[in-house]
Amino acid sequence: MNTVHQQMQKLLIDTEYALKQSGLWEADKPSKEALMSSQPFAVDSLHPEQWLQWVFIPKMQQFVSLNQALPAGFAISPYFEQTCQGKPEWIKVIRVLKEIDEVCA
Template sequence: MSREQQVQNCLIAITEVLQDAGLWQSCAPTTAAFESQEPFCVDTMTPEQWLQWVFLPRMQALLDAQSPLPEKLAIAPYYEVALEGAIPARAKLLHALNELDSHFEHNA
């Protein structure tokens, strides 16, 4: 299986965890929320919103366009801190994010 196929499978798994946990939203955040200059749009979106509305679509667009994937990616550490302990399916989501990160070189 190619790295791209592995990443695609991870994106699907992350989407399924969000949907199964009831964290998938049918309405997008406001246009202004997408204009944030902060990493992960921390000032305008929840961590789950950023995954659904920013990260997943951008990664899918790279795959669809057969563009090079980032060399480095490590988003799971942010989510280990950002997700509240009581969030539904927190452990499953962190597992899926760590699996995705495993296909990329990590920043030291």
């Protein structure tokens, strides 16, 4: 596993921890239909924390575990900064998402 993959693995663990610490982690998986959204961030069917937990983290963990090239040139933190503005429980999560953006820049 190369350094970028190691960094991403740590950041995915940090994201999960921040979600749990902030009370945003969910025990129950959304419906299969909700997870099949074709909208960016599944805005039509999932809350932001659900998208992170059930779509983004598993997909990125798959890239890491298979040692595949990570997606590049994207930034997810601006979406969460906008969507979760004024919600203090998101501060730690967004901090980690900014680090993910840097690794994938």
